[in-house]
Amino acid sequence: METGFTKWIIVVTVVLCCLLELIDTSIVNVALTQMMGNLSATQQEVTWVIASYGIANVIVIPMTGFLAEQFGRRNYYFVSVVIFTLASMACGQSTNIWELVAFRFIQGIGGGALMATSQAILIDTFPPKQLPIGQALFGMGVIIGPTIGPTLGGYIVDSNLGWPWIFYVNVPVGILAAIFTLTFIRDPERIKNAIPRPLREIDWMGIGLLILGVGSLQLVLEQGESEDWFESTYINTFVLLAAIGVIGFVWRELTARQPIVDLRVLGRSRNLAVGAVLSFVLGFGMFASVFIFPIFTQRILGFSAAQTGLMLLPGALASGFMMPVIGRSLQAGVPQKFMIPLGFGIFFIFTFWMAQIISPNAGPDDFFWPLMVRGLGMGLIFLPITTMSLAGLKGKDAGQAAGLTGMIRQLGGSFGVAIVGTYLERSIAQNRVSPLAHISLYDANTVQRIQAFTQNFLAHGFPLEQARKQAYYALEGILMKQVSIITYSQVFTMIGAFFVVCLPLVLLIKRVKITGKVSMDAH
Template sequence: METGFTKWIIVVTVVLCCLLELIDTSIVNVALTQMMGNLSATQQEVTWVVASYGIANVIVIPMTGFLAEQFGRKNYYFASVLLFTIASMACGQSTNIWELVAFRFIQGIGGGALMATSQAILIDTFPPKQLPLGQALFGMGVIIGPTIGPTLGGYIVDNYDWPWIFYVNVPVGILAAIFTALFIRDPERIKNAIPRPLREIDWAGVGLLILGVGSLQLVLEQGETEDWFESAYINTFAVLAAIGLIGFVWRELTARQPIVDLRVLGKSRNLAVGAILSFVLGFGMFASVFIFPIFTQRILGFTAAQTGYMLLPGALASGFMMPVIGRMLQAGVPQKFMIPVGFFIFFGFTFWMAKIISPTAGEDDFFWPLMVRGLGMGLIFLPITTMSLAGLKGKDAGQAAGLTGMIRQLGGSFGVAIVGTYLERSIAQNRISPLAHISLYDTNTVQRIQAFTQNFLAHGFPLEQARQQAYAALEGILMKQVSIITYSQVFSMIGLFFVICLPLVLLIKRAKTSEKIDLNAAH
């Protein structure tokens, strides 16, 4: 147990690492267009820059418990920080798209350990009475990271060049590696652990995990680009995902020393419920951060930096709320009461957004709804995390943290995939209804086209070109209105998903006062 200066140096180190990992899940999104131009890549090729990182992340996260046990948590964490930092530099130096994709995958392998292991280190750093505070600090990184990614990325792209979204990781990574080497220590359980011989490692479990979870993440990342199940490529990986996941579950439930001990889910009802709620949390957190920038940039014409600045206050509010929520938990406020409040607040955010979306909406209109989102996320994340790990000991707590982390990431991937698909297909469907009211036999339509034509003629366009511009302007107005309707529906859909999942809270078992998160839990 660390105290004083050392404790807070460890806190700064692991929260920074957690922020780095999560910022990199979203920071590249605003730079993809620039990458396409500089690396001569197609739209389909550049999506692999995002997909490769996510695939590596979701494969590594559930294995962090085993890897920390095998190599020592400090050694594993230090190596992961170095790998992430070196891969970040290599990403910035890439000269073609497939080099960048390969280095992003390596970066994701290192990054997957940063978030999962950071949580375990904080658990060991704080005494039992301060555990909610430690979890709150971890939650600050989880909530703020994906949100400030577009802000930082937008600023860098607007003022520098795309490699700098990777270079900014390097000095922070070096500092984190130094602090890790000097201040982070292994708990006694890991110090005394005997590494498994290579022949006793659950290699079948490792292979099935990579096949199942990796294929599923690939399907979610690339499905929309490939037109989902119209593509033989997506169908193939969907089948591989099903085979891998079914085989993985069977293997881990029957193996003597599984790589990921799924049996821990049967030891705690709250962990099983918490795993499902973590999926819901990831869905809402990532889907809302995904859809909002698309709306503001496509429909309102905001820059990436402007969008990022709008998201920032809500993310910071959520981060600042974490210690307050931690103290509430420490004072005995039950998670079973806090989670429904968070769900209803987040539903309020989605309902509010669905109502205020319009072509004339400005930055001020979104400030308070995004602040409400931040408050809701804070009230959901920390109670779910502490509830899931309470009462578990030793390896069980480490396995539980890895599982909930993986499931939260998969929830985010499902959220982005479903929202992206719904958005594209619903715009096409919603366009059909207003078309019935637009006709050359309709007086209002004819008058609108004539007005547009006269306007373009007044600006010096020839008659035929002015007519074509008038038709294009009318089409633009139509698509803008259709898009407004669809974005409103998307926010309503996200909120409805939270309401549908709310009854799961009734399954939460009130934890006994003696059930605390085990301080020796480790990844």
């Protein structure tokens, strides 16, 4: 266990790395339009900038335990930071869309290692009694990262620096993190003395099935909506590959003598198994709510990306600052079994509140307190789930558990974004049908509204025929705005209902006291 100054420098290092990785999951979203123009890319092509990063992430994360043990944790962490940093520079230098997609995939390979390996480093840095504080500081990065991504990206795009700078900002932080890694992070004795597996003993089949199954699943979730889901042969093919890969991967990892990902650890710890499911729920709510809110504020209310990011920032900061308080509470003996339901309840209040206040006239002040409530709920969910999942595990099991929960949280976020995006697009079309029954040229109110719009456009110099067309367009715009608001309200209600349905899982948690001197030399 590290002590004093070194311990806190290690915390700063891993939090910086986690921020880098998570900011890049969302920072590119606000620059896609600019990329399309500069790189002559279509809407379909530019979505691969996001998809390639997510696919690489979700493939690498579960393998981090094995890779850290095979090459040494510090070496693997350092190389991952370097790969991420160099790939960030290369992304900014890209001259066409497919160069950018390729470098984003490489960036995702480096970034995917940072999350799970950071958790293993913290487990080894802090004694069990102090681990909730270390995990709390780690949680600050996890919660704040996806939220400040759009804010930072919005400022970069709005300031006319150009989209490459959303990648260049990673470079100085990556260099600093690499220096700190080499200087302060040390491998535990178990890894120092470990003999790497010979190449012939590595679970190559497990690696192949993991890439096929999880990679195909992530691709389906990222590209399904744009390809019209199961109406597409392309998507159906990858659904089949995902099913074959995932089933084959689970079978292989449960039967292999030295699996690349030891799924048997789920059977050795009931709390880890429950924590894995709750991590999926956490990822679903965290990423889906951050995904849907900017779409609403920018499409319906007309806010800029920077304005939207600023609205999200106070809640994320509140969640981050709450983390040490929650960590202290866990350290003092407050059971995770009590905190998690409280967090679920608070998050449900956020979704219910948002469903009620959404309107065409809503402004930043209307969203301030609901988003603060979201931040509090996320803090009360993330840290108890993380500490509960890893409590009592040591050595290789702790590293495997960190990788598994990280992958499942990422998949939960992908499922959340995919489901919410699909529901949003299809429900807007369905919800449009009902109001149309009340809009007719034989309806006096409709005729009166069209005449008022026509007179307004005539007053602004439009010819009569053009004024009438513009009047119909204006009426259609009002209709779609009202329909969209109803649909966004339904989406927030749906997210909250999902949390309520999953709440009984908390009853399966077994209380583990955070005390004692447990050996946790995880890789």
